[in-house]
Amino acid sequence: MKFVVSCTALSSRLQSVSKVIASKNSLPILDNFLFELEGDVLTITAADAETRLVTTVNVMNAQGGGMFALSAKNILDPLKELPEQPLTFDINDDNLETFIYFQNGKYNFIGAKGDTYPQQKPLSEQAVSISMESKTLLNGINRSLFATADDELRPVMNGVYFDIQPDNLTFVASDGRKLVRLRNLSIKSPERASFILPKKPATLLKTILAKDEGMVTIRFDENNAHLVCENFEMVCRLIEGRYPNYNSVIPQENPYKVTIDRLSFLTALKRVSVFSQASSLIKLQLHPESVTIFAQDIDFSISAEERIPCQFNGPEFSIGFNATYLIEILSNIGSEEIVFELADPSRAGVIIPAENEENEDLLTLLMPMMLND
Secondary structure, X not given: OEEEEEHHHHHHHHHHHHOOOXXXXXXXXXXXXXXXXXXXXXXXEEEOOOEEEEEEEEOEEEEOOEEEEEEHHHHHHHHHOOOOOXXXXXXXXXXXXXXXXXXXXXXXXXXXXXXXXXXXXXXXXXXEEEEEEHHHHHHHHHHHHHHOOOOOOOHHHOEEEEEEEOOEEEEEEEOOOEEEEEEEOOOOOOOOEEXXXXXXXXXXXXXXXXXXXXXXXXXXXXXXXXXXXXXXXXXXXXXXXXXXXXXXXXXXXXXXXXXXXXXXHHHHHHHHHHHHOOOOEEEEEEOOOEEEEEEEEHHHOEXXXXXXXXXXXXXXXXXXXXXXXXXXXXXXXXXXXXXXXXXXOOOOEXXXXXXXXXXXXXXEEEOOEOOOO
């Protein structure tokens, strides 16, 4: 087996799929990349026990074909340091000894048999299919992933919930303290379906889709999902279980509304929250035309407060929130202004953009923290 490939093209593809490889694998073969040469196309696969990522790169002067596996560490690290140039791969079909020749030298590896690499089971005949633009999927994951949980007792909360309705696709994530619900009204489906995408493949998709354009097709059954985009394919195991009724926890009656410049609010929170690092508690004192952000750390005898303008239609009162969560939420909203919907200091606050982007309906919920006074 022999072929020539661009160093930059190969290194870029290897780096993209390498993120799926776990630091400790139950099967030693999963520490390798699987290569399959067919004609002038080299298919590269990386996987862990639950997620599989596949990409392709075009090669030149191909001779022969077949499968072989090479250590991810041995091939990835050296190629990162090479400038752009053609690489010549020469693989002995009998013992899989591999030589990589480049301008000033060569690398030598002993590969492993490709047929020992785990193969992915096909989806069931009842698999559901949905397609969308890659930027739509990327936006849904970006807006919701930060709100997922790390809860061993409730694994269904450890991923992004895709709720497919006939007239929209809703991305949901929650850790019990904060919740994100993003409806995309441009996605239609003839049937209702849902699945929970785990955090690791969702994080991988953020990296992949940022470099990809075009359409993404998602096919899924009860156990696995198969995602195909322009340059990559992903197969991952889904989180099993029933996702909670997220709509039931969103307060419907919120008579008090605070309209505030998002960036001014966000930067003020970042400054003031430095003074409450131990508890992350910040207090919002709401007035008709301003909000005062207050934080303190009694142990170190430090405190800070900052007042910024807003529009508030309710009586003056104070409410506490976790500064870290509030900063995360505001950082994931694109609108210039946000609307904070409140009922009283003991009930969850609802945060929405003053103006939603086209075909989007974004809502974020944040539970309050008890104030000391």
